[in-house]
Amino acid sequence: MKKVELIFIPTPTISHLTSAIQLAHLLLSPHPFLSITIFIFKDPFPTRSPHQMQSLCSSSANDRLRFFTLPEQPIPGDAKKVTILKPLVEYQKQNVADAVANLIAAPDSPTLAGFVVDMFCIPMVDVAKQFSVPTFVFYTSSASFLSLLFHLQELYDHEFNHNMDQLLNSATEFAVPGFKNPIPRKVISTMFYDKETNEWAFDIARKFGEASGFLVNTFSELESGAINWFANQNLPPVYAVGPILNLKEKNPQIKRDEILKWLDEQPPSSVVLLCFGSMGMFNESQSKEIADALERSGVRFIWSIRQVPPESVLPEGFVGRTRGRGKVMGWAPQMEILEHPATGGFVSHCGWNSVLESLWSGVAVATWPMYAEQQLNAFQMAVELGVAVEVSLDYSMVGAGEEELRAEKIEAGIRKLMEGSEEIKKAVMVKSEESKKATMEDGSSFNDLNRFINHVFHNINTH
Known part of the structure; x- marks a missing residue:
C-alpha cells in the first residue's frame, strides 16, 4: 500500500x-x-x-x-x-x-x-x-x-435571533438531544x-x-x-x-514513589483524592473551607493543590493535625492514584479527561465543576449516568457562578461519596468494564x- x-x-x-x-x-x-x-x-x-x-x-x-x-x-x-x-x-x-x-x-x-x-x-x-x-x-x-453546542447554536441563530439572554431566560430547564x-x-x-x-x-x-x-x-x-x-x-x-x-505517564517531577508507598499502607477504598485540574486553583478562603471539611469528615485523603507551595493557602496547623491520614501535594500522579486499590473516591472538577480516567479506574466521583463544559460533565455523571454524587453541579470560577462552597456542603459530599451507595458502585464498575472492552x-x-x-x-x- x-x-x-x-x-x-x-x-x-x-x-x-x-x-x-x-x-x-x-x-x-x-x-x-x-x-x-x-x-x-x-x-x-x-x-x-x-x-x-x-x-x-x-x-x-x-x-x-x-x-x-x-x-x-x-x-x-x-x-x-x-x-x-x-x-x-x-x-x-x-x-x-x-x-x-x-x-x-x-x-x-x-x-x-x-x-x-x-x-x-x-x-x-x-x-x-x-x-x-x-x-x-x-x-x-x-x-x-x-450535541448541546449544536442544539444551542441552532436556537441562537434561528429562534432567538442571536440573543443568548433571551434564550437562557426562555425556560428553567432545557430538553437537549441525547439527554x-x-x-x-x-x-x-x-x-x-x-x-x-x-x-x-x-x-x-x-x-x-x-x-x-x-x-x-x-x-x-x-x-x-x-x-x-x-x-x-x-x-x-x-x-x-x-x-x-x-496510561503510561510517569512524571519524575512529582513524588510518585512516596505517595504510592503511602497508599500501599492504607485500607482498600479508604482514600479520597481531591484534584481539580491544571487551572483549578482556589483562594485561601475556599481552601480553608475544604480543609475544614476534610478535618471534620475524618476520611483519609490526598489533596492536590496548585499553589506553590501548597501549604500557602492552608489553615495554620492543618498539615500537622491531619498527619498520618492525609497528604497534601502539588502536581499529583492522578491516574496512578485512581488505579490504586486504596482509592475509594475522587472529588473532581469533572474535566472530561478526569471523567474518563475515573470511569476506567472504577472510582466514583463527587462533582465540583469550575469552568468550560465541566458543569455539563458533572450533570451527566451525577444525573444521567448515576456514577457520581454532587458537591455542586453549577459552581463556576468565571462569570456569575455560585458563591463559595461552605465546609458543611463539601463534607456532606465527601461523606456521601466515601460511604458509597451500592447502586453507584455497581454503575461505576459497569462503565469501567465497558470502557476497557471498547478499546x-x-x-x-x-x-x-x-x-x-x-x-x-x-x-x-x-x-
Whole structure:
C-alpha cells in the first residue's frame, strides 16, 4: 500500500497535546504505511513547565511521528484569555499552509490524506481545502457537549435571533438531544455567560459543518444517546474512539514513589483524592473551607493543590493535625492514584479527561465543576449516568457562578461519596468494564477507529 500522511494540529496546551499524541499512536500502531506530522504552536497558557511540551514531543517522536514547531506569532494585547485561541489559530494559517507545502514537495513524500485538528483549531479547515484534503475534528470533550453546542447554536441563530439572554431566560430547564433528563438553566448559564465567548463558541459550531467527521474521545456505551442522535442528523459522522488515556505517564517531577508507598499502607477504598485540574486553583478562603471539611469528615485523603507551595493557602496547623491520614501535594500522579486499590473516591472538577480516567479506574466521583463544559460533565455523571454524587453541579470560577462552597456542603459530599451507595458502585464498575472492552479488538471504539481509517483511505482512492 502507498504511504500516506496525516497532519495533526492540536490546541497548544499540555492536555490537548497529550491526547493528540495518544490518538496518533493508536492510528500508527496497526498501519505501517501511515505517518503523522504534529504541528505545534506556543502554549498561551503556561501553567506548567515551559519545557514540558518540548519534552513530551521529544520523547514521542519517531520516524513515522514527527513534530514541527510553527513560528511564533504576536497576539493582540487586548485579546481575552478565554478567547485567545481565536487570533492564535487565525494568525497561524499561513504558517501551516507554508509548512504543508514544503512537506509534500519533499522527494518521496507520502500522499497527504487529510488534517486532524483540535476542536479549537477548526479554522484550519480553510488551509486543508487549499490542498483538497478533508478535515477531521479531534473532539476532546464529550459527544453530549457537542450535541448541546449544536442544539444551542441552532436556537441562537434561528429562534432567538442571536440573543443568548433571551434564550437562557426562555425556560428553567432545557430538553437537549441525547439527554434523558432536562438540563437546568443554571448548568448551561455557567458555561455560556459571556457574549464574546458565546459568539466564538457558535462560530466554531458553524465551522464544524465543513468538517468530514468528528473523532470524539468517548465510547458509545457511555454516550449512546448523543451518538445515536448524531447518526440521524445532517451533520458530519461521529467516530467514538475513546477513552484515549495516558496510561503510561510517569512524571519524575512529582513524588510518585512516596505517595504510592503511602497508599500501599492504607485500607482498600479508604482514600479520597481531591484534584481539580491544571487551572483549578482556589483562594485561601475556599481552601480553608475544604480543609475544614476534610478535618471534620475524618476520611483519609490526598489533596492536590496548585499553589506553590501548597501549604500557602492552608489553615495554620492543618498539615500537622491531619498527619498520618492525609497528604497534601502539588502536581499529583492522578491516574496512578485512581488505579490504586486504596482509592475509594475522587472529588473532581469533572474535566472530561478526569471523567474518563475515573470511569476506567472504577472510582466514583463527587462533582465540583469550575469552568468550560465541566458543569455539563458533572450533570451527566451525577444525573444521567448515576456514577457520581454532587458537591455542586453549577459552581463556576468565571462569570456569575455560585458563591463559595461552605465546609458543611463539601463534607456532606465527601461523606456521601466515601460511604458509597451500592447502586453507584455497581454503575461505576459497569462503565469501567465497558470502557476497557471498547478499546479491545472488536470493541466499539476499536471498530470506530478502523471505520475512520477506512474513510481516509477511501477518500484517497476516489480522488
